Amino acid sequence: MIASIALAIALALGDSVQCANSDGIQLAVDTVVSMENGPTVLKCRLVNGSGARKDVLLKSDKMPLGLSYAFTKDAAPDLRPSFVRPFSFKRTGGLEGPMRIAAGESTPVRDLYLHEGWVFRAGKDYELNLNWTFGLVGPDDQIRSRAATVRVPIKPRADDATNRAELLNRLSKMIAAPQLDLEDYTHCSRVIAGCRHETFRPLARELLIRQPTSARNVPSVFNAEDYRTGLATEVLVAAVYNCSSSREEAFEFIYGLLVNHKMGSVAPFLDFWDRQEQRRQECVDATLQVFGLAPVPENGSYAGPREHTGTRVSIRHADMCLRPDERKRLRACPDVAVQALLLLRNPRAFDSEAVARVQRGLLTLVEPAKQDVFDRLIADLKSSSFRTREAAEKELTDYGFRVLSQLAKSSRVEADSEARGRLERLMAALGKKQVPPVFFELVKAASSSEKRLGEPVLQALADSQLPEPFRKHARDALASLEGQKSQPK
Numbered sequence: 215m216i217a218s219i220a221l222a223i224a225l226a227l228g229d230s231v232q233c234a235n236s237d238g239i240q241l242a243v244d245t246v247v248s249m250e251n252g253p254t255v256l257k258c259r260l261v262n263g264s265g266a267r268k269d270v271l272l273k274s275d276k277m278p279l280g281l282s283y284a285f286t287k288d289a290a291p292d293l294r295p296s297f298v299r300p301f302s303f304k305r306t307g308g309l310e311g312p313m314r315i316a317a318g319e320s321t322p323v324r325d326l327y328l329h330e331g332w333v334f335r336a337g338k339d340y341e342l343n344l345n346w347t348f349g350l351v352g353p354d355d356q357i358r359s360r361a362a363t364v365r366v367p368i369k370p371r372a373d374d375a376t377n378r379a380e381l382l383n384r385l386s387k388m389i390a391a392p393q394l395d396l397e398d399y400t401h402c403s404r405v406i407a408g409c410r411h412e413t414f415r416p417l418a419r420e421l422l423i424r425q426p427t428s429a430r431n432v433p434s435v436f437n438a439e440d441y442r443t444g445l446a447t448e449v450l451v452a453a454v455y456n457c458s459s460s461r462e463e464a465f466e467f468i469y470g471l472l473v474n475h476k477m478g479s480v481a482p483f484l485d486f487w488d489r490q491e492q493r494r495q496e497c498v499d500a501t502l503q504v505f506g507l508a509p510v511p512e513n514g515s516y517a518g519p520r521e522h523t524g525t526r527v528s529i530r531h532a533d534m535c536l537r538p539d540e541r542k543r544l545r546a547c548p549d550v551a552v553q554a555l556l557l558l559r560n561p562r563a564f565d566s567e568a569v570a571r572v573q574r575g576l577l578t579l580v581e582p583a584k585q586d587v588f589d590r591l592i593a594d595l596k597s598s599s600f601r602t603r604e605a606a607e608k609e610l611t612d613y614g615f616r617v618l619s620q621l622a623k624s625s626r627v628e629a630d631s632e633a634r635g636r637l638e639r640l641m642a643a644l645g646k647k648q649v650p651p652v653f654f655e656l657v658k659a660a661s662s663s664e665k666r667l668g669e670p671v672l673q674a675l676a677d678s679q680l681p682e683p684f685r686k687h688a689r690d691a692l693a694s695l696e697g698q699k700s701q702p703k
Contacts, residue, residue, distance in 0.1 A: 231366050238264025241346050241362035242320065247381060250336035250373040253408035256326040260346060260362060262315040271312040271349030272321060277359055279347050281324055286341040286365075291332035294528040312351060325401065328368075329408035330528050336372040341365055378413050385417055394424065400446040407453035410530055415457040419471065422450050447482035448489075456530040464531075465540055472544075472552050479651040480552055481659075484559065490535045550575035551652045554671065558659035561667055573670050580678035582616050592624055595633045603636070610640055616679045618644055649684045661691045668695055 231243045240263045246255040258281060262268045273279055285291065315321065334340065344364050349357040371377045388402055399421070406418050451468065458464035468483060536544070545556055545563060553572045557564050564572065583591075594606035610617055618641065625637040657675060660668035672695060675688035 231364055237268070237350060237360055238262065238266075239268065239270070239348070239350075239360065239362050241344060241364045243344060243364055243366050245366070245368065247405065248334060248368050248370045249377060249381065249409075250370045251333055252329060252370075252373055252410060253381075253405045254328040254332075254334050254368065254370065255405060255408075256328065256342075256366065258324045258326065258344065258346065259320045259322065260315070260348060261320040262317055265317050267317065268315050269312060269351035270315050270321065271351060271357055273312075274349055274357070277347075277349065277357070279349060279359075281326075281344065281346045283326065283342055283344045285332075286343060289339060289341040291328075291334045291340055294331060294333050312349070325404075327404050327408065330404070334368065334370040336370050338370070340368040340370075342368060373411070378409075378411060381409070382413055382417070385414070389417060389420055389424070396446070400449075403446045403449040403453065407449050407456055408528075409453070410456045412457055412459065415454060415467065418450050418453045418457060419467075422447065422454075422471065447479060448486045451483055451486040452529060452534075455534050458531075461531045461534055464534070465536075469540075469543065469547075472547055472549055479655065480549075480555055481652075481655040484555060487534075487536045488559075490533075494533070494535055550579060551656065554656060555652075555659055558656070558663040558667055558671065561664060569667070573674075576671060577674055580616065580674055580680065582620060582679055583613050585620075588617060588620050588624075592628075592633070592637075595636050596630050607636060607640065611643070614644060614647065615649075615681065618679055649680055653680065653684065654687075657688055657691050661695055665695060 231245075240261040242259050242261045244257045246257055248254040260270065260272075262270075271279065313321065328334075328342075342365070344366055345361055346363075347359060347361045350360050351357055385402065385405065388398065391398070394402075402417075402421055406414055406421065454467055455461060455464040458467065472480065472483070541563070545553060545568070547553055550572065554576050557569060557572050561569070582588075591606045591610055594602050597603055597606070610621070621637050621641050621644075625634055625641065628634040628637060653675060656671055660671040662668075669692065672688050672692040676685050676692055678685065678688075
């Protein structure tokens with residue numbers, strides 16, 4: 215959380231507003247950024263401005279607590295045109311509590327991404343009324359409802375080259391931070407998704423390639439943090455579309471990332487496109503229900519389209535579904551992991567020959583280097599040519615986990631001290647690398663697929679040279695798949 219506040223300060227392009235109530239609790243609001251037809255982000259927190267410690271309740275089942283806001287009628291922005299559900303002018307929700315706040319300290323920050331629901335214009339002043347209802351725990355342990363309110367003026371900057379360059383520079387510094395945790399990764403994703411200009415698309419690419427620190431350190435794709443990372447990455451996919459002049463341009467950009475093996479994670483892209491298809495079908499179903507051509511749900515209401523991402527990012531292009539030719543190109547993508555995930559998700563799109571080809575290709579991702587190739591690379595490490603030695607070391611690094619056991623054997627018998635030193639450095643560097651997220655995605659997809667498709671994938675991963683914790687994860691998934699399939703229906 216400290217890192218998030220620091221990033222907010224680094225990105226701040228607006229003012230800070232505070233308002234105190236009778237109990238000394240202040241609602242502090244920082245306008246992080248506000249740009250015409252672009253991102254408008256506020257950071258809100260409750261600050262203890264009194265001289266004594268306060269016990270503050272931020273969440274309760276017995277009383278309505280949380281942050282709500284509404285624009286002043288004559289100073290309200292326009293709602294974004296979109297197929298998603300209209301945004302309400304009032305949003306509630308609270309952080310986990312209760313908590314003790316010492317004098318001068320504050321609660322965790324609550325972010326408001328106003329650009330996801332509204333369009334702000336330069337040269338126009340907007341006014342937002344914020345109200346944070348909370349509980350104060352008294353000496354008698356009784357909880358008393360209180361509220362801190364403030365009016366926040368919002369003055370968007372013009373969407374011009376100067377302001378875009380300044381925002382681009384600030385976002386670049388944030389993304390280049392040595393440690394990028396999940397909260398900061400999510401925050402950057404949602405800000406970039408609101409930029410809506412091709413200038414910011416390279417930032418979306420950098421953030422897509424770079425996984426947050428917390429996501430790389432978790433052992434399983436079923437971890438809740440991985441789920442949140444998937445949603446944040448999906449927001450970045452929407453950001454690529456928002457920063458592209460056409461949906462075709464956005465697809466070519468994403469396809470280039472996949473073809474050039476720039477992505478450690480693939481599932482969020484496929485999840486995004488699946489949601490788009492689902493959303494389009496929901497629009498069709500709702501239209502058919504209106505004209506009596508489709509059954510109405512039991513609750514009697516029409517099934518309207520749902521948001522295309524878990525964070526309700528407003529979209530620039532109405533149609534972001536994959537076209538038939540784009541699906542065909544993905545199935546032939548040089549990255550075999552992309553093909554394998556598509557196969558596990560939709561096996562009907564692959565014939566038997568294609569299935570066999572994908573399964574053979576998957577083995578090349580995890581099997582060790584051929585012995586003759588490995589021996590040649592070891593020999594090149596002893597070459598008198600510096601370039602030859604460097605090229606061999608790079609090629610061994612590209613093999614990654616697949617040559618760890620071979621490197622260990624060679625280092626034990628290698629007589630050349632320089633070559634042995636290179637081998638030991640390689641082993642140390644490869645040992646620190648985390649398992650790419652795409653392998654966890656393959657385990658998850660294989661675990662829920664047909665046995666004839668999922669079993670070979672899980673078996674290949676379980677027998678691979680990947681670290682033992684991951685192989686155990688694959689073996690557990692394989693045992694679970696076999697157990698499920700063997701149970702009588």
